[in-house]
Amino acid sequence: MAYTRITAAEGAAMIKDGDNIGFSGFTPSGVPKAVTRALSKRAREEHEAGKPFAVGVITGASSCQSLEGDLAAAHAIKFRAPFSTNADFRNHANLGEIDYEDMHLGHMAERLRRGFYGDIDWAVIEVSAIEEYGGKCRVYLTSADGIVPTIARLAKRVILELNTFHNADARYLHDEYECLEYPYRQPIPLTGVGQRIGTEYLEIEPGKIAGVVECCIPEEARTFKPSTPDTDMIGRHVVDFFLSDMRAGRIPKCMFPIQSGVGVTGNAVMEAIGQCDDMPVVEVFSEVVQDAIVDLMLKGRISQASVAAMTVSNECLKKVYSNMDFFRSRLTLRPSELSNSAELIHRFGVIAMNTALECDIYGNENSSHVCGSRLMNGIGGSCDYERNGSISIFYTPSTAKGGKISAIVPMCSHIDSTEHDVDVIITEQGIADLRGKGPARRAEEIINNCAHPDYRPLLREYQRIATKGHCPGSLRAAFAFHDTLTRKGDMRLTDFAEYL
C-alpha cells in the first residue's frame, strides 16, 4: 500500500482550527473513532495553551460519543449538521455554544455539493479495506454509508481509518452511487428495494489522501431501553392498523416497504410485525437496521432491507459478518441521499413510522425540542419519509414521567412535522386516523383515541375556551400545559383560567 501510515495523533495534528470536516458514518456505525479521539485531546490541549480550536462537524446522521460528544464537551464544535442524539452535544447546544443546523438527512449530500456549507477541508473516513486499481484508490466502507461518496469527492484532503474490527467482507453489503445535479441529473434507476445500481467501492483521488490510520476499535453501539407494556401495545396497534388498511385496500396485499425510526418503540413495532402471522413478509426501506430487523431477516419475516447503516450491537454486527452469504443478497447499505431519497421513498410508497416527542390535537408533531427551547435530538430522517411515503405514522406513549407529561398537547411547543404530513398517530391508548379529515375531526380522533384518559378532560376544556375558526385555539393558553409543567412540575395541574 503506497499511502503514508500515520498515527491518529498525526492525523488530528493536520487539522486546523476552523476547518470544516466531513466524517463517515451514520448513527454511531461507521464513524471514524481513532482520529476523532485524538482530535478531542488536541482541542483540549490547544485550549489549555490559550489557543482557539473548533471545527465544523458534518456527518451522515447522528454519530457517537468520541466524535460529537467529546468534541462538544471540549468546546471544539463551531458548526454541526445534520443531526445529533448525544447528551453532551445537546447540553452544549442548549448552552448556545454550537451553531447546529437540524437538517433532513436525505438532503445533506446535495447541500454539500451545492456549497451551502462552504468548502470541505477534510474527509475522515472509516474503511474496511483499501486497494489500488488503475492509479485510483478504491476504498471499501464498513457498517454504514451516509454522505461518504460526496465528502470523499469534495474534500480537499482525506484521512482514512482502516479499522480491522470490521470484516473486509462488509464490502458485499455496499452499493455506492452519487446523484448528479441539474441539468445532468437522471432518474435514480432503482426499481426494487433489493436492487443494486452502483459499486461496492468508492474511488478517491490518491493525491488527496493525507494518510492512513490503522486501528481496531469496536463500534460505539448505543443500547436501547427494553420495551415496555406501552411500547408493546403501540406495536400491536401498528399491526392492527396495517391489517385493517390491507383489508380496506389502502395498503396492497404485498405491503408497502416500511421505514422504522431508531429506538425502543421502533424495535417494539418491528417485533410486533414479526410476531403476527397474518402479516406478509415485508421489505424494509429505511435509514438503519436495528437488532430486531436483523433477527427478523434471519427468521425470513423480512425479505429485503435497504438502509444507510447497521445500527446494531457489536454482537449483532458480528452475526451479520459471519453470515455474509445470507445477508449479501438481502441487506444493502446505501448513501443517505438514496436511503432517504424523496424519489425512492415516493416510488416505493414507503410507510413512515417515527417517534414523536409530542403531538397536538390538530396533528402537528414535535420531535426535537422540549418545551419549545431545549434541544432533545433533532428530526433525523423522519421528515424525509413522512412527507414522501404512502402513509405517515407517528407514535409515542401518551404520557411520560409517570403521567406528569402528556404527549398530546393543545399546541406543539415546536413543530417539525406539520398537520399536513401526519396521517396517523398511535399511542398505547389507540389509533387516530387523520386521513381525509379536517381539524375538528382530527382533534376528536386524537383526544378520544390517543390522549391518556387523565388528559382528555383538559384537552376538551381547551377546545371550549378556544377562539372559533377553522383551527380553534387560544393564543394565550396554547402552551398552558408546558408552562404548568415548568412551574408546577405536572401538566395535570393545568388551570386554563390562569391564562385567559
Added chain:
Amino acid sequence: MAYTRITAAEGAAMIKDGDNIGFSGFTPSGVPKAVTRALSKRAREEHEAGKPFAVGVITGASSCQSLEGDLAAAHAIKFRAPFSTNADFRNHANLGEIDYEDMHLGHMAERLRRGFYGDIDWAVIEVSAIEEYGGKCRVYLTSADGIVPTIARLAKRVILELNTFHNADARYLHDEYECLEYPYRQPIPLTGVGQRIGTEYLEIEPGKIAGVVECCIPEEARTFKPSTPDTDMIGRHVVDFFLSDMRAGRIPKCMFPIQSGVGVTGNAVMEAIGQCDDMPVVEVFSEVVQDAIVDLMLKGRISQASVAAMTVSNECLKKVYSNMDFFRSRLTLRPSELSNSAELIHRFGVIAMNTALECDIYGNENSSHVCGSRLMNGIGGSCDYERNGSISIFYTPSTAKGGKISAIVPMCSHIDSTEHDVDVIITEQGIADLRGKGPARRAEEIINNCAHPDYRPLLREYQRIATKGHCPGSLRAAFAFHDTLTRKGDMRLTDFAEYL
C-alpha cells in the same frame, strides 16, 4: 357523438346528497362551470324544501366562486380537499361548517387512488373536445389539468362539460400521464422541463359517461392587485439573490428551473426576472403560469413552462390560444401529480418561491391561518416545492395593515413550512439566508435583514426575555404580538411584561 346531451340542471339532478365529487380544474382554470352553478341552485332548493344536501368537493387545487364559493354559501359542502382561496368558502370553514383537509396538491392523485377519501361517486370534467376511438371515449382538457386522469378513472360516473369558450387546440398543450402504485411504480421518465411523456387525451370508459353538457362560459379568472413598491423591491431582492448565488456557484449558470406561487408578489418577482439583463433565459417548473409568465415566454425570457394550469386572465388565455404554434412546443399542462411531483421537483432542482403569511425568527412559516385559528387559504403546492427543490424561498412584505401587523413574529401562530424547509426569507427590507445556520444565526439574519425597523427592537426584546436553549423562546410571550393585535389592534403596542 353517441353520448346523451343533458342540461346542467339535469346533470346536477343526478347527484345525490352525500356524494363525493371530483372536479376538473386547477385554480379557477378548467373548472366545470355549468353543472356546478346548477348544483348550488339545487342545494338551495333542497334546503328550502327541508331536505339535507351536501357533497364532498375534491379538486386539483383551489377552484372558483361558482364551485366552492357558491356551494359553501349554500351550506352544501360536507368535505373539501385540497385547497381553497375563496372568501365564501373561508367564511364557512371558519364557522366550522366544512370538514376541510388542507393537503399538498402533489399528493391528491395518489391519496385518491389509495382510497383515503373513500369512493368517488362522480367526476365532473370540463373538456374542449370529445372523440370516439376504438370503442373508447377520448376527451381533451381545456386550460388546466390537475387530478383529472385519476378522477376520470376512479369515478363511478362522469359528467362532461363541453365548454366551447375554449379552443379545441388546447389539446396541444396537454401531456396526460398517471402514475402507478407500488409495486408497479416506475421512475417518471421526464428528464427535461419541456419533454412530453404521455398523451394529449384522456380515455374514459364510455359506459360511465352519464351525459354531456354543452356550454360556452368564460373562465372565472381572478384578478390580482397591482404590484406595489414593496413587491417590486422583493422582486429585485430575489434577482439579486439569484445573481449572487450564481456567482458563488450555488446555482448553476443555466439556472435551476423556477417555481413561483400565485399572486401579486409572484407576478412582481417574475417581472423583475424578466427585466434583469444579467439573468439567463429561465425554465419554469411550477403549478401555474400567470399573465407575467406568458408575456415573458413571448419575449423569449422564459424558454419552457411545465405547469398544471394557465391561471391567466381571459385576454391572456385568448392570446395563448391564438398563438398555439408558438406555445405548443413551449408550454405543457400536466396532471398535478407530475407538476408537483417530489421526484421531478427534486430531479430538476426547482427553486421554490412562495408567499408567506408570516415567518418567525427561527425560519418557520405560516401560509394558512391568521392568528392561529382563522383560515386564510391553505398551503396549496408550496410545500411540494419547498421540501424537494434546491432552494426554498419565502417572501412577504415585512408589514401589513399600514404597519399594524409584522410578518416577522416571535413564533408563528400556525406552522405550515418548518425551519427545516425554509432556506431564504425575503421582504422589501432585504434577504435572510438561513442555509447552514443554526437558530441563533437564523434569528440574527431574519431580524436584521427582514423585519421592519419598527419591529426590530420588539423582536430583540423577545430574545432577551426568552428561556435559554438551542431555540430560545418564551412559552408565555410567544404569541404576544398576535394577542396584542387582537386586543389593541396593533402589534407595535406589544408589552412583553404583560405576558410574563
